[in-house]
Amino acid sequence: PSSGRLQWSTRLSFILAATGSAIGLGNIWKFPYITGENGGGAFVLVYLACILVIGIPLMMAEIMIGRRGQQSPPNAMASLAKEAGSNSLWKIVGWAGVIAGFLILSFYTVIAGWSVSYISVAADTTFVGKSPAEIGSMFESMLNDPTRLLTWSTLVILVTLFIVGKGVKSGLEKAVNILMPCLLVLIIVMVGYAMTTGHFMQGVSFLFNPDFSKLSGESMLIALGHAFFTLSLASGAIMTYGSYLPKSVSIAKTTIYIGIVDTAVALLAGLAIFPIVFANNLEPSAGPGLIFVTLPIAFGQMPFGTIVGILFFIMLSIAALTSAISMIEPSVARLVERFKISRFKACTLLGFSLWLLSVGSALSFNLWKEEKLFGKTFFDMVDHLTANLMMPLGGLAIAIFSAWIINKKVSQEELGLGKGVMYNIWLFTMRFITPICIVIVFLNALNII
Ligand code: PHE
Ligand code: NA
Numbered sequence: 001p002s003s004g005r006l007q008w009s010t011r012l013s014f015i016l017a018a019t020g021s022a023i024g025l026g027n028i029w030k031f032p033y034i035t036g037e038n039g040g041g042a043f044v045l046v047y048l049a050c051i052l053v054i055g056i057p058l059m060m061a062e063i064m065i066g067r068r069g070q071q072s073p074p075n076a077m078a079s080l081a082k083e084a085g086s087n088s089l090w091k092i093v094g095w096a097g098v099i100a101g102f103l104i105l106s107f108y109t110v111i112a113g114w115s116v117s118y119i120s121v122a123a124d125t126t127f128v129g130k131s132p133a134e135i136g137s138m139f140e141s142m143l144n145d146p147t148r149l150l151t152w153s154t155l156v157i158l159v160t161l162f163i164v165g166k167g168v169k170s171g172l173e174k175a176v177n178i179l180m181p182c183l184l185v186l187i188i189v190m191v192g193y194a195m196t197t198g199h200f201m202q203g204v205s206f207l208f209n210p211d212f213s214k215l216s217g218e219s220m221l222i223a224l225g226h227a228f229f230t231l232s233l234a235s236g237a238i239m240t241y242g243s244y245l246p247k248s249v250s251i252a253k254t255t256i257y258i259g260i261v262d263t264a265v266a267l268l269a270g271l272a273i274f275p276i277v278f279a280n281n282l283e284p285s286a287g288p289g290l291i292f293v294t295l296p297i298a299f300g301q302m303p304f305g306t307i308v309g310i311l312f313f314i315m316l317s318i319a320a321l322t323s324a325i326s327m328i329e330p331s332v333a334r335l336v337e338r339f340k341i342s343r344f345k346a347c348t349l350l351g352f353s354l355w356l357l358s359v360g361s362a363l364s365f366n367l368w369k370e371e372k373l374f375g376k377t378f379f380d381m382v383d384h385l386t387a388n389l390m391m392p393l394g395g396l397a398i399a400i401f402s403a404w405i406i407n408k409k410v411s412q413e414e415l416g417l418g419k420g421v422m423y424n425i426w427l428f429t430m431r432f433i434t435p436i437c438i439v440i441v442f443l444n445a446l447n448i449i
Helices: 011-022 025-037 041-069 073-083 088-123 132-143 146-165 172-195 200-208 217-230 237-242 251-279 290-301 305-339 343-364 378-405 408-415 421-445
Strands: none
Touching: 011 172, 011 237, 011 251, 011 305, 025 041, 025 088, 025 217, 025 251, 025 290, 025 305, 041 073, 041 200, 041 217, 041 237, 041 251, 041 378, 041 408, 041 421, 073 088, 073 237, 073 305, 073 378, 088 132, 088 146, 088 237, 088 290, 088 305, 088 343, 088 378, 132 146, 132 290, 146 305, 146 343, 172 200, 172 251, 172 290, 172 305, 200 251, 217 378, 217 421, 237 305, 251 290, 251 408, 290 305, 305 343, 343 378, 378 421, 408 421
């Protein structure tokens, strides 16, 4: 470990950065729309179970590997494998994470671009007095406007790379510390509005009343994948941030805090959105446009809706930015480590390929709609490849690595769970429960069991 490495100055700065990575479009955009597509309650229940038995213990493992390894994910994995007398091929798992993070970023910046674009749409009071159908076609017309899509996603990429190029620490902590609580307040305001729609209980019941007949094997895999996505796991992000974490911090406590906050934000977003869906006779399964139609309807109707709408899309864009930063950081860390180039140079190199991928993703929402490859758009494919394949498999490997390969002494020392019951629960979960659950969900989704 070189002394020139970045390090978070305090426990709080790590918590803020990791929370900023976790909370993002996954909670507010993706969670509601996949919940709507997969039938509600039962899906949410599987998702919550995955957070508890897979996500949280795995996040502890990833932070531990990062902090112990003190390098980018591939090298951290390799050096811990070496320390344990195992094979250096474990670095492949680290690589898979870095690549998954990069791939996700290619569409993440596009959705963040939608959010940025909607700041000005809200500011033009465009939502006021519009019918749900008009607001729906507003969203469609954005998808039909490649210049607009590319302008905003390019801007998001430039801002992300600029911040990362300067070193992730500066500004990030403040943004998260001040703006995340504001975002939370705004979501609670939206939940308040949802309560006035007369369909609040219908929304609550959609989210929390499980109807298991709606739960397919594929839905379970999507719920599992989303547990990884929302906690930024198996993507290099948390492992890399962990490598900047000082030794004195308790990994266990920090992880539980992040898990709770992230889950709360997602559930609140669901509580805000589904009552609006039902009050306006919209389809819960409308897909990726869900929040860009439902929330503007609310902004158009509620008192101070224009200002709330502007603030909401600003906060959402910043939440997306702090997540995007954490997705590219592992690639940057790896390039800097490997080629001894500056962070800025690494960002420039990554920027162009990222931009090309994001162009494909931006245009795929509409231009390619008619000629889907294998029945899916480019966005669908990247999303499925990462969240439903690379992340669960990466998570499986990380669970096995942290509980079977790494020496127990090391994990006892690092995790901050002591050596008693809590540690043993973690170890048992990582050794048996997490791997078995992931394998069962996979086999079930493939209709093998
Ligand atoms: N966790 C982020 C969100 O919920 C997305 C993310 C995935 C961030 C992978 C980093 C790595 O929006
Ligand atoms: Na999240």
